[in-house]
Amino acid sequence: MRHFEFHKSHRIAWLRAAVLGANDGIVSTASLIIGVAAAQASHSSILLTGIAGLVAGAMSMAAGEYVSVSSQADTESADLAKESHELTHEPESELKELTGIYIGRGLSADLAHQVALALTAHDALGAHARDELGMSDTVAAKPLVAAVASAGTFAVGAALPLIVTALAPQLYLIKAVTGLSLLFLAILGGLAAKAGGAKLITGASRVAFWGALAMLITAMVGKLFGVALT
Structure with a gap:
């Protein structure tokens, strides 16, 4: 069901x-x-x-x-x-930052890294906008x-x-x-x-x-x- x-x-x-x-x-x-x-x-x-x-x-x-x-x-x-620029020029640092966010939310270090890798591959800017900056379509300025x-x-x-x-x-x-x-x-x-x-x-x-x-x-x-x- x-x-x-x-x-x-x-x-x-x-x-x-x-x-x-x-x-x-x-x-x-x-x-x-x-x-x-x-x-x-x-x-x-x-x-x-x-x-x-x-x-x-x-x-x-x-x-x-x-x-x-x-x-x-x-x-x-x-x-x-700014986030797009950092993703282009400092991808590793941004990946570590995203991993740290997920660790802070309760995931283990290995799982947090895997999630960060998967979301970065899917939509890096979207992942950082949502999880680092707190932006989403729901609350976006219109x-x-x-x-x-x-x-x-x-x-x-x-x-x-x-x-x-x-x-x-x-x-x-x-x-x-x-x-x-x-x-x-x-x-x-x-x-x-x-x-x-x-x-x-x-x-x-x-x-x-x-x-x-x-x-x-x-x-x-x-x-x-x-x-x-x-």
């Missing part, structure tokens, strides 16, 4: 960026709306502020993720180039994927409190945006936890807590300054 295993680590590349984008979209837009509403702004000004926050935030997330993940990719490329995932999920997340703002009466606006945004955050945290194989309650409560804290602080700032925007 064939043994089949399904792991979730292959989702790391997009899951982190997607969760970060959606979470930031909900928290930042809801906090912005609550802060402006607490300052007694008009409904149209609140809605316009939220829309501007969505557009600016999505572009910022895309640019930030692309630049940061590109830096990671550049570092990985530089390390691989700038464009991260940028698109972050921007798209930020926009989706930001749209949720915006829809609530457009539909809720101004008298109940802060309560509606706060309550439903916390619900959205809890659902997001739960879904992210499920996708990553973690506990639903832990993921939901963690995301909701930090979202509530952000909205509370922003509301306090808006209330403190109390500037009416028209």
